[in-house]
Amino acid sequence: MKRFLTSSVLAVLFLPALLSLSHSSAIAETESSIDEDKLNTVNGMPWASKGLPFSKLVNIKDTLVNSVLGKVVIDIHGEDPLNSLIQSPFSGPRPGRFIVTSLWGSKIEGCFVQMVVQSAPTDGKMELEQLSPTAVELGVGDQIVQFSKNSNTKTRGFSVKYTYTEYENNREREYSNVWYMTDTVFSIDANAANYLRKAPIKEIRARLRFANGDTKVFPLGKGTIKQWQGAYGFNSSCTAPSKL
Numbered sequence: 001m002k003r004f005l006t007s008s009v010l011a012v013l014f015l016p017a018l019l020s021l022s023h024s025s026a027i028a029e030t031e032s033s034i035d036e037d038k039l040n041t042v043n044g045m046p047w048a049s050k051g052l053p054f055s056k057l058v059n060i061k062d063t064l065v066n067s068v069l070g071k072v073v074i075d076i077h078g079e080d081p082l083n084s085l086i087q088s089p090f091s092g093p094r095p096g097r098f099i100v101t102s103l104w105g106s107k108i109e110g111c112f113v114q115m116v117v118q119s120a121p122t123d124g125k126m127e128l129e130q131l132s133p134t135a136v137e138l139g140v141g142d143q144i145v146q147f148s149k150n151s152n153t154k155t156r157g158f159s160v161k162y163t164y165t166e167y168e169n170n171r172e173r174e175y176s177n178v179w180y181m182t183d184t185v186f187s188i189d190a191n192a193a194n195y196l197r198k199a200p201i202k203e204i205r206a207r208l209r210f211a212n213g214d215t216k217v218f219p220l221g222k223g224t225i226k227q228w229q230g231a232y233g234f235n236s237s238c239t240a241p242s243k244l
Helices: 190-197 222-226
Strands: 002-005 032-035 058-061 068-079 098-107 110-119 133-140 143-149 156-168 171-188 204-210 215-220
Touching: 068 215, 068 222, 098 215, 110 133, 110 190, 133 171, 133 190, 143 171, 143 190, 171 190
Parallel strands: 032 058
Antiparallel strands: 002 156, 058 068, 068 098, 098 110, 110 171, 133 143, 133 204, 156 171, 204 215
């Protein structure tokens, strides 16, 4: 995997203050755990984030001592516009396929939203700005919630070579191309986290705004929204504990 840009990412969020909500029932729904190291994207993620649990409330555990460091729910959306008959965007990269993996949760040090965007352009060429989200907008109830990235930070990006097959004249032919990925983390304050915890449990629409001005609208599943209460309940203050 070739990395073409690496840096830390922060975000700034502006939202009105909202009341907190009890999360005891959501915590009881936690189904599984994942080692923190498996969520480390410093070297990128496999296509369609293979190996991660989706739409489940998951404990984030320390890989060495097995202690719980946080909770997260992961959502995934895929598009395969060039294959109208058999759409299978998650099976592997192929020209035209597009994936958004979003991670929503809280850890000991704070709350976060992480957007991993993966695209396999038809010509294998893409600039970072085309895939680098500068803002995330959610339609929650009758309100639009926005998370904006700090203009002084950059997005982590990667490019990956792959091969795929096509059938021509009843013969299989192999082609090579390149797919791209960006990884952006937006931090959240307690007011925003509490707002998400109170969101109606139904599918909602999200919009990514990219650095080049393009946008992408995609759905977030009801199962993911249902788990926001527990995901952001682990650290409802969204702040790190005071240092002794």
